[in-house]
Amino acid sequence: MTADRGLTGRQPKAVQSALAVLECVARLGAGVTAKEVASALDMPPATAYRLLNLLVGEEYLVRLPDLRGFALGRKVAGLAGAIAPVRVPQAAREVLAELRREVRAGVHLVLYTATTLRVADMDPDLPLQDTQLVERHLHATAAGKLLLAEQPEWRDLLPPSRLTRFTAATVSKPDQLDICLAEIRAQGWAAQFGELHDRVRCAVAPVRSRAGELVAGLALSGGSGTQPPATVDSVCRSAALLAPLLT
């Protein structure tokens, strides 16, 4: 049911118009009305209204509570986040280097947008087995679960049909994931053991802006037995150090 009959690949004009509407809302700013979009784009009003409703339906746009104005939806962050270049400040790299000397586990930095994550700085000596898996399968990694726990409704980001099972320990039932995310919200950090690769452990401490927004995660990874509980504390301390450097 994802394909809309009104918009097929054979109607390049419709796609162009839809993107123009999206761009117009981004340019004119939140609160722009349908009429303003139509006149700014010199488009027949009925067409503009239809495209706006379509984009709202797909959640690229949001209709504000007065029902007249439009704003960019959370989903747009996914578009931008996936293509933005990753930059980690030198000061933050030094904190990571310091931590890597301290603990006997892979130390990685993950950067978050509202809906995506990128592995920004991977431990050169103890790398992750597969960064693509980490970035894609949010339910099976500690970094991903931290992002899911941050969502108003994780199902918006990851349809329950995509809870792929990697190992026997993977959380693949929506109800289980609900419980798991509630725990993460309560304790403030995320961990998993053997859910993506057998016997590989990972824990992530959040790095938050002053407003409380999740901007990055400091991850430890390694085989079983690499992380005594004390390590989590030192990671949380380092995460706190990183906050002013990354926000």
Place this chain on the structure above:
Amino acid sequence: MPRLARVSPVAGLHRRRLPFVEVLAQSVSALAPSAAMVTTPAIVLAGSGVATLPALVAATLLVLLVAGCVAVFARRLAAVGGVYTYTARGLGPFAAGVGGWSLVIGYAAVAMSALVGCALYLAALFSFSSSAVAWLVLLVGGLAGWCTVRGIQLSARLALALEVVSIAVVIGVLIWLLARSSGSAGSAALVVDARPGWGGVALAVVLGVTAFMGFESAGVLGVEAQRPLVAVPRAVVWTPAVAGVLFLFAAVAQTVLLRQAPLDVLISPVPVSRLAADIGWVERLLDVGIAASFFACVTGSVNALARVLFSMGREGALPSVLGRTHRRFGTPFVALLGVFPVVVLAPVVALAAGAGARSVLTGTLTVSAFGYVLAYVLVCAATPVFLRRLGELTALPVVGGLVAAVLWLAVLAAAVFGPSLPGGRWPAVVWLCCLVPGVLWVGWLSRRARLGRVGVYDEPTVGSVLPGSLAA
């Protein structure tokens, strides 16, 4: 610029769980197509003869006009109160209160009707005596109540399965009956080929639109649907379109079949069942199908009813306890538990007082029709006003909304003042008696300016816009 809330005013229901087919199941189950396919064409044929097919086409078009109006709203806001909330956004709280209360009566009455229907067909299936119907109403009501409290996904999936089975059974039986039909005219042919007067045509249209009622009920799944602004309007338009085709097929089939039948078959309660009566298992299969469809209709109507009351509770138009949701199941369980005793006990009392099961079934169905029609009139009238408020008015919705409102007002007038519907005049009286207290209550609230929050829906929150794009 409006500030965004942190939490949606209708939070507490399970968010974004139902894929499109389960949203569709809500509308389809509340409409109960297979029960209507079996019963409606024969009733219309008995009263309106050759006008049956044109009247059903007209009814389908009328319903599609309302569907178009409802879809205008459903594409723009994710409501939990369905047509009630839509009316509020167009015509304001007072009109919404009247339409909403009428809709509540409609959903409650159709739930009672379907409950009795389900019990009646189960009793026929197991050859129970007619005194068992009241007990079966209690049993079925309890089961339906458990399903709806247990979670919207469970009841939607169950309804979907039951509807698929029952529609398949009805189509199969009709095709089978057509294949073995002889072709010679029976004594019912005189009635089937009769030319009715205008009163008969009007009655046929009114009965025709009654068969579609409930199609708009996907509008209550604004929170629970995965992509509400796409799935709800689609379900609301597709359901009557497909149901219209099914009804026309059933009407054509029954016109052919009943022309060859004796007159007493045509005027029997379920002529299709009588036609298949010579082979016991076919008749039983039909009973199973219709009972299943009625059961799905109970859950569908009560789900919709409880969510309208839930919205009213959250708005302060009714006690706020109705706005409570179950922590684990995410259903408006207080509203559900509040309505179930009424929906179950009203027909049980009527049956215990000596009313025939069939007259309870048709009587409550007629009451519900009045309830729905008034709600439809108001939501159609609300459409152009709503779009004007938004500054998104175009020619088509103005014309469509006004034409629909006028035509549906005519349907209401025909139903109230025209030739008498099944069940006589008392359903109209019952409907009015239920409506008046609601209207007085809304009037009282509106004088005390306590309807300010009417029209709540699943507003976007801070979490739903692009972070940083809007000062929170």
